[in-house]
Amino acid sequence: MWRSIASNALTLLIVVLIAFAGVIAWGKREYTAAGPLEQAVCLRVPSGSTMRRVSDDLASKGAISYPSIFRIGADYSDKAQQLKAGSFLVPEGASMAQITDLITRGGASTCGTEVVYRIGVNRAQMQVRQLDPATSAYVETVEFQPGEEGVATPEAYTKVRGEADTRYRVLVAEGTTVWRVVESLKQADFLSGSVEGEEMPKEGMLAPDSYEVRADSDVDELIARMQESQQMRIDTIWAQRTEGLPFETPEDMLTLASIIEKETGVAEERRQVASVFENRLKRGMRLQTDPTVIYGVTNGVGVLGRGLRQSELQSDSPYNTYVVEGLPPGPIANPGFASLEAAVNPDATPYLFFVADGTGGHAFAETLAEHNANVVKWREIEAQRASQ
Template structure:
């Protein structure tokens, strides 16, 4: 009898061990296999959140099949107390292991909201955006002038600890305009002692931390612009009509102000290089305007004939060669165009239509250019008659 009981007990123990092993194997498979999430979601982990609360949230939103298995997996891998607050993009089909790795590794939030402060030529603006987890594209929440009262949506968003911040400097902004914009950025701190040299700031998007110093960001812009020129200068074409990086930056700034269309920057560069090589004056309006405004704001009107005839260091209708310095902060592509213009004989260009986005039409001869100008004047007259 006792032998029978012992045998049965041993059999039961073996069965239980096999069942336990099978259960562990099943749980392990559930933890690492493709998850049930059908559409990506944005998971926000609040500061001080518990693993229990996060796992329930994941289960309720269909991101994990079983909150208990998620917690057991976190305990087993010694990560149950390593949650990092933030907003995380949980992708379709993410496994429990992948989700746990996301929310315990930390780093920059991969979804949620961000604030972009855009420093423009004519104005500045603040844009609050939020990532749509389904399309994985940012959707504008609200946009406003920094001089105006901040909307409620923005005020609520800046209270979130994981909100991301960016400062975007557009290509062609002057150094004065950049400094003017930075002084209005509400999430930066500190004074700016002086306006940096024209052309010395790299126009692009900068990730910043709330409370960063404005002077530090300006220094970053100077360093990045110098790095761009240092990289591209050795790759320049032969026989350019300028001998130094400083002169190339002047040319790049003129190209930047003449066109915002990437595909025609090299042709615009060719026009000015061909003119310099032939001893012609550049005759470009943006340099004349800079001589009037000194880069402080925009002119806001057309140039007068008296201004086109007045001799100033920046009036390229009167002076020969390049003006004494840059007239804006050119982007990388404009610098590249100045150093490697297209292989063309273009000498002239004029706007194709009244819409700047349509670009320019180029010409080799004066007769061809005059016909292009007349076509443009006809468009102006037609628009004025409407």
Template sequence: MWKSVASNFLTLLIVALMALSGAIYWAQRSWVTPGPLAEAVCVSVPRGGTMTGVSAELEALGAVSNARIFRLGSDYTERSAKLKAGSFLVPAGASMEQIADLLTVSGQSTCGAEVNFRIGVTLAELQLREIVPETGRFEVIEEFAPDAPRPAAYQDFLDRGFGSMRVTVAEGVTSWQISNALGQLDILEGSVDAVPAEGMLAPGSYDIAPGDARGDILAEMTRRQTALLDEAWATRSEGLPYATKEEALTMASIVEKETGVDAERPTVASVFVNRLEQGMRLQTDPTVIYGLTEGKGVLGRGLRASELRRHTPYNTYAIDGLPPGPIANPGAAAIEAALHPAETEYLYFVADGTGGHVFSTTLAEHNANVRKWREIERQQREQTGQ
């Protein structure tokens, strides 16, 4: 009798193991084989979304055959914890593995709508835009100031609660401009009790959501800039004329305001480093402008001769060495240039009419280049009738 019971138990165990093996094989095949989706669909993952919720949504859309297998597969391959918020285009026939990669790897939306709050040197504006799946490029639907009435399409975007939102800060924007712009964005909460230190907010893109605190966004910008500055300072070139990281950041902000051409930033930095080492005044217009505006906007005109003579802590035509602090928030490239400048003998530079600059080592060369630039300006005025 016991032999019969043992034999039956063994048979059942073998059958169970075979069934389990079959289930595992089926699940593995389901994970990697093409899925049931006949046409591409846009899947939106809300901020704070979970793989459980996304799995159910994918099954409802017909993108996966079994939500449980998709969730378990994502857990097993350690993808669930990497789920990104955004809108993702799932192509027809995509396997569960491919879909999991789409939702967890880049975090870059590939379909749907996005709101981008752009904070620039001259203005701040909201862009409601939508990705065209065929090209992967954004098409702007609405563009408006943060203090303007909400367009219907933007309000609909907020009501639906899907799609990504971000703040994008341009290089060279001041801390006052950033704080002021965030204060105008009415989906955010909390006040800005004090404008962060100039130079200590990292330009770049930041994910946001309605209800986020302005202070938290500024804190993240400060964290990123601190990390950038610390890393660049730790690997800085030898013999630089900066006693502190703050002085290096001041130089980086000057470089940022003097050129928008990435390739020439190290050369611009070398000019100012050479001047400091030779005891020459920096004589850079952006610092003078900062002394006049205090970083609360743009001057909107050329500097007057009287302003170049006016003594302020930031007038580098009148003071020796660096000004007392940064004049804007520099990006990573400008910080890198300030701490790893090119090795040159240049002491001067002036615009060349193409968006870049021409550099020189002597005053005579510089004056000749200035004359060429003045002629270019004259021709440009004639062409525009100004």
């Protein structure tokens, strides 16, 4: 009898062990197999969250079928205590193992809210946008101008400003002045520190680019990053300059690049515009470019907002390139990488003149007669637009 009981018990134990091993094998397969998620979702993990809370959230989103297996797998792989706060893009069909790795390895959030602060030539705009997991494209939720008189800060921005996983990006446009960048940064309440009373960076020395920052990053450190980036660009491009340029220093390159930047917004024209100015410099002709005169009037502060007066075109300002010869005494804006490259590697052209052509670009000419004909065409376009 006892032998029978013992035999049955042993058999039962073997069956249980086999079943348990089967459950474990099934659990491992489920943990590593493709998940049920049919469309990518954004998973937000608040600070102080737990694996149980996260697994329940994932299950409600349809990303996992078995929350308990998810937690067991995370614990078995020693990742249960490594949960990171943030917003994470969970891709379609992601396995539980992949999701566990995603939310425990750390690093920047991969979805959720992003605040983009765009510093343009004339003004700065704050934009709050959310990533649409289905399209992997950002959708704007609100846009406003910080510090605008009589306009309250939108609640949509105030809400995300206090969230730990909100990401921030500062975009500096090509052709901005140092004054515009510094004044705009003063209005960025997600940055800490103050540029009040600090010595202004030199004109042209803040690299136009996209800068990812953390909430409450020091504004002086950001400005230093911009300066270091611009200096690195200058050093790199100057070392690759072509022979026979009509200027001798990196500072001259920066000055010419800033003029090119202000004269055209068409990428394909930069080297042509550079060729016009360098052909003029080689022939001893004055540059005769309006942006330098405007800078002499505004000193880079604000926007002129009107046409140039005859008195300004005849002034003895060192930036009046209708009167002075050669380059002005310094840059008139922050040029981008492409304009710096164009300054030291211009197209080989015979052009000495250019004027707007009505399409956003310019008509180039070798002779004054050709140029005057192009000017007449441009005046006709201006008149037609004024009459509409």
